[in-house]
Amino acid sequence: MAETIYDIAVIGGGPAGLSAALTGRIRNKSIALFEHMDFSLKLQKAHLVDNYLGLPQITGKGLMQQMSAHCLAHSPDLIKEKVVNIFPGDDSFTIATPKNIYNAKTVIIATGVVATALFKGEKEMLGRGVSYCATCDGMFYKDKDVAVISYSTEGEHEANYLDEICRNVYYLPQYKSELSGMRSGIEIINTKPRSIEGDSQVEKLVTEHSDIKVHGVFIIRQSDPVENVLPGLELDGEVIKVNRDMSTSIPGVFAAGDCIGKPWQIAKATGEGLVAVLSAISYLEKKANK
Known part of the structure; x- marks a missing residue:
């Protein structure tokens, strides 16, 4: 797996991650979408979603099914493995799962929030x-x-x-x-x-x-504390600190969705996923022109 270097690795298959992966594929970038669960179980548990513009009175499960189907129709490489470590390199990132090693030029973190507090120690x-x-x-x-x-x-x-x-x-x-x-x-x-x-x-x-x-x-856990997956990532309290373009403290790493803080809303997450992937594409273009 280490021989393929993806343009963008998207970590997480909720609204933010799917939004990023979809636009990345529309922009003709190679995308690795890491989603080891079943596309945002948190959203799927919502009985009714009535504040997502254009899709009134939809169930959380129904909305998630439409989002995932739309994204997967554009054929990102769906990798059903949990990311346990991300290692920055000179020109790319090494992404480790329990089964394989992958490489990508940029990373978008869209893992949501850790649902449980860390244990003492x-x-x-x-x-x-x-x-x-x-x-x-x-x-x-x-x-x-x-x-x-x-x-x-x-x-x-x-x-x-x-x-x-x-x-x-x-x-x-x-x-x-x-x-x-x-x-x-x-x-x-x-x-x-x-x-x-x-x-x-x-x-x-x-x-x-x-x-x-x-x-x-x-x-x-469904997702691990992000600072343990990618050491050195700057946090703002318990969430990832980002700039307006969704860039983080590590060049080439972007973040979107619940993992960057409230409000925990679907519309916010999809918008941030869009901004994150456009910023990642801009980053790739700047590096290619150097």
Whole structure:
């Protein structure tokens, strides 16, 4: 996959990401659209949307289906994989998922907001026992004890993989769906995590009921804190800081939608996605003319 260098990588398939990908394809740019879930589950849960101009009284699911169908009809490369890291290079960005490595000349972040607050100790222990990708980091914990905190059924696959290589795996589901296909060696613990503790490395996961001694904690969310995916990205509080052209503190990286702040509205997100992709195209043109 590393041989193809896309013009633009769009991270996220909500209204902002789809808007960016659609206009990018209309402008004849090669687009990698990363969407590992099912196109903005947040919007799809809306019973009725009545403030999106031109489409009155539409369900959230119906609106999302129209948006995704319109965008995909213009054939961006849809990549159903979760982006876990973005690494800036001299002329392009390396984008890592649990399965592959991709390259793009520019990046548009449209990941929405992390629906859950970070755990106490999570940020401090990142890379020292805290991970967001079992496939990426699992081998570091071979024959050791780990916990998996998951907000979606995706975590079940991660836990099954870890159970093949780790000594003990503790699974803490934070969702209501019934578990299916879990390996028998995995211990299911239905409790809420509180904090991750340790000195130089993770030593235990503190929950509302007990302390679990582990060497590693894997946290599986629909989207990860963006500052952990792309270190060095400047924030404004808890959201990405952008200029009027949606550019961020990192040249070649743009952002749009809920991840850059309120109001969390569909019309705002689609407009920002449009601005972000036009700015990315302008950035590409300027680089090509140097």
